[in-house]
Amino acid sequence: MSEPTNQENNIIESVEKIFDNRRIYNIPEYQRGYKWNEEDVEALLNDIDKFEGGENKFYCLQNITIKKQQDNIYEVIDGQQRLTTLSILLSYLGETDLLNKIQYSIRKESGEFLYTLLKEKEIDYLDNNLRYNDDFYNAVKELKQENKDYDSQDVFHFCLAKHTIKIFFDKFGNDKKESFTTKLLNNVKLIVNDVSSGNDVKGETIFKNLNSNKVALEYYDLIRAIFITRVKKEYKESDIDLAEKRIKIGIDIDNMNIWWSDKNVKEYFKMFSGENNISMLYDLYWKCRNNSKSESNNNKEKSNNEALFKYLDGNTENTVFKEVVRFHNTMADWYEDKEIYHLLGFIGKHIKKIEIKKEEEKNKIEDLENIIYIWKKWEETNTTRESFKKELKKIIEDDLIKNIENENYLGAIEDPNKNWYYQENNTIKLLVLLDIIKILNNKNINHKLPANYFSVNGEDIEHIFSKTPNKQTTIKDAIENIDLIVNLVNDDKYKGELCDFVKDLEEEKKLKNEMTTLHSIGKLEKYREVIREVPCVHSIGNLVLLDSNTNRSYGNDSYIDKRRIIIELYEIGDKYIRNHTSSIFSKNVNEWTIGNIKNTAEDIRKEIEKFFGNIE
Template sequence: MPHASAAIELRSVARLLTDEHGGPAKYWIPAYQRGYRWTRTQVFQLLDDIRDFLRDSLGRPAGQFYCLQPLVVKKMEDGGYEVVDGQQRLTTIYVILACLENWVTELGHANFEIDYETRMRDADFLRSMDEAKADNNVDFFHIFEARRAVKDWSKDNPGQSLKLIQHLLNSDGVSPEVRVIWYELPPEEDAIAAFTRLNMGKIPLTESELVRALFLRSAAKDDASGALGMRIAFQWDRIEHSLQDNAFWYFLQSSGEAVNRITLIFNLAAKLWDRGDAGDDHAAFTHFAMAMKHEGNTEQTWKSVNDIFQALEEWYEDRYLYHVIGFILHHTPRNESTIGNLLEHSAQLSKAAFKASLRDHVLRIAFGVNPMPAAEIGAMVEQQSNEASYGNLEKVRKLLLLFNMATLLENSNSNIRFQFDSFKKEIWDVEHIRSVSDSRPDDPRAQSAWLSHCSAYLKTDKRPEAAALLSVIDAYLEMATSKSKDMSFETIDSQILSFFNEASEGGGDGLSNLTLLDSSTNRAYKNSVFAVKRNILLKNDQAGTFVPLCTRNVFLKCYSSMVGNVTFWGAEDAEAYLDAICKTLTKFLIAAEAV
């Protein structure tokens, strides 16, 4: 974790050239660093990126800058800097300035100096870049290839060299310039340990680490008592701890590593979703660095971050907002943009008005319609629910997930919440509740597996008819092993469907015969009869496996007016299920208008 006393700032390339006394800055490459290894392609990419940035800056507000990756250094006793991380970029900048030295001199600047602890010849070659010595060792080769790349780029981009140097060395804060994230280790921090962490472990300074160091450093400047820094550190830790709770995190996001989740809050506070540089690696850091450029801004800037977190936390703790916003965010490709827009919208409305406004989002996502009068909602829901089918899985998934949300919200006294974390970590299929006759397995191995599932269920059924059917299945499976053809799969399949009352036409691909099922369960028992699926699903539920409430209700036949045979899903059950979907969704959408 970055130290609070570390110096961190956005430093122009022009400032890299001179030391605090105005002389050439000296950078020292220690023995633990490897040699220069940038390729011709990498040099071209850097030059192209800067050129494109300058072109895109035309017409934009003053103060635009291109930000290079962090340069991690530690000040030495002689006033120079030990380079801990960023040697490759620093050397490339040196090569660019050396190749275009005439322009650098004409603009009144001189290049900085680079020395090496053990590879002294590298320093000599860096100053001369003598082609005759370029093949003497691998370091020379790569340095000279970088020089050649700069020369070739200049030829390929006539008239751009002067412009590039002008902006590379600009530091007026008005015209476009190039800056680097300057991270100076405190005197007490061990440089080799820092290098090992940053390079050998392949763990670069993360955005959140840079921003934390920036806030703590700025807080120390603004408040000598240390109270502001302590408050920021305490609130920071609380935010990080809260975001580690998967129930909170997956309410907001569909994926994400357990580390650096706080970056989401920074991106929202910096409004990166509404900016052109959102894809930059350190766009959030540069936003906060500019915001705290002047002393006295730290507390207010941090407040903007904490306010964002508190708003998200309020959504999470409010049971209605949790389910409705969770549904909206789950179906939003540009998630941060949606969160940002919802935050802005909520700030402009009362809590009640904001809740009511969310219905419009749900109507567009689940039904593809614009806001409509409450009196028209019932007919619209009924029509779309009747038309929804297995042929439009995306539509069905949305309706079934919304059905779960609406069902949970029907009981205002309940504290049960939909498990977005469990839901988003699994792949969910839309599965037929009652088996579909034209989807029987045709592969012999799949047929045997299907029959084995039926056999496992029948062993729990004590009726004589079950025992008789079980013996037929076992006999068939034995014949399948010996590859005998005395009985066809179709024959035994017909007997099974008759036993489970699924021999008649039924089921189908409509919403009344569809539910959400996790892929591992679905693909293992795909198109099994209702009784087999029910048995497996209830076992999963008892074992603590997440089963959506409405899926569980289906297999418990909670929607049927007369339960009757719990092992059979008939036309009356399907009709009652579809009716429950329509009524629940209609009630939810109408009530949402007056939340």
């Protein structure tokens, strides 16, 4: 009875299983010779040695690709180097019952010598200078004397591998050999990619395809291998149907990877995942499927990709790929839906954990990672698209209530004397939310807020009316500024203080000149104190987000000059101007007054109130 192929079994096999079966691994003539050097063998030994084995943990030594030739003989399309090295290592460790599994189609003397090498497990055929010693020549004599090809690359590298293994274990006692052997047999595994069924392509062709761009396998590669290989036959056990289904799965995975590799998609979803490309999909799927109870949360050294791979390796269910595809389609749906895109993006950037009250445990609050909580809401049986959007809005409003003046956050927005400038996080949230509201209110344009603008992106919180004192502020600047401020305020007492300070400056101007700096005459700090009390300056109605370089290029210019500079800079097209900022500097006024500030703050309150007004 021949060994069954691996297409309906787990494709991950331990070293013990690889060698403890009826398979004979044939190295075909198109394969290169055995070439692992000292560094390759040492790297393998060190990796296995450092790996902390244990139940349900294993070290994956990439993959081998095999194709049945006849009965229990399998052509090794890819993996000759790993299989040969493992054979030599098993021999040295005394696991001789697992050997004699490799044969060579053309370099028969290589196979014969390898058999001799494996049989004499204690013998080292190289000296410390890596030259053949007497034991090597004695071994050669016992073989066919007429064959003079024993100094071929195969044979030397066989000997070099065994020499490297011996040197490695000479540093340790027998206990090391025993523990290492247990770990090697049980915790070191390979992916067995059996391409026998439904594939009449020659092994040499497959070999060329596999090796044309060989790279180390990542967990997303391993997951892909499981999805493609673990496919049950359908339609009367037809090999053609099986092959077609595998091809379709491969195409589906490639298409998903193309979507997740888009730079805009990656920038957006990195708010929810630290992975990249299709690894983002697997990471988010595993998080949401396990409701924050994934392996990565319980065991910090594991990623969700690794946890998903190990789950797939240990379970035979075939539903996961369909679940992943459905999850991908949902993420793509959210991304394409203009409203969900913006609400979810805001939450992803500004609300990392969502507090939920556990109904079964009174007064107990649990934090859930935002994407997990949101997925649970989407999956609830009574969820419609509109109710889902309302739920996203509620998450945002609850966060505003919690962080801004509690229940009276709308009053805080409208209050002209509320100091928003020094509440940087809350101010950024509110200004970004205003961008989103303006985009969503414009139903005729499919414009989206760029993903990297859900928070500041090289921008400052800028005062629309701003006369910030600095060491370059002159007497002339200060007098002109105070004259403007006097026209803004209604407080007679405060106006009197301003006028008194102007009189002092007029006297200084007579002694010096109007271009003398306040810093040089010791008046800068007093000036700062005087204008710090100007009402409405730090109101949300007087603040916008502007590119830092743009902001600093016009300093304390008037509103009309700022508007001109901003329009000129952004018309060039290499800077993004935010929707709320654009709406502010589109106002047809020559000067920004206290009335404009108050009206803008009131308009903002109305916009926010209307936006959340339909949440029940």
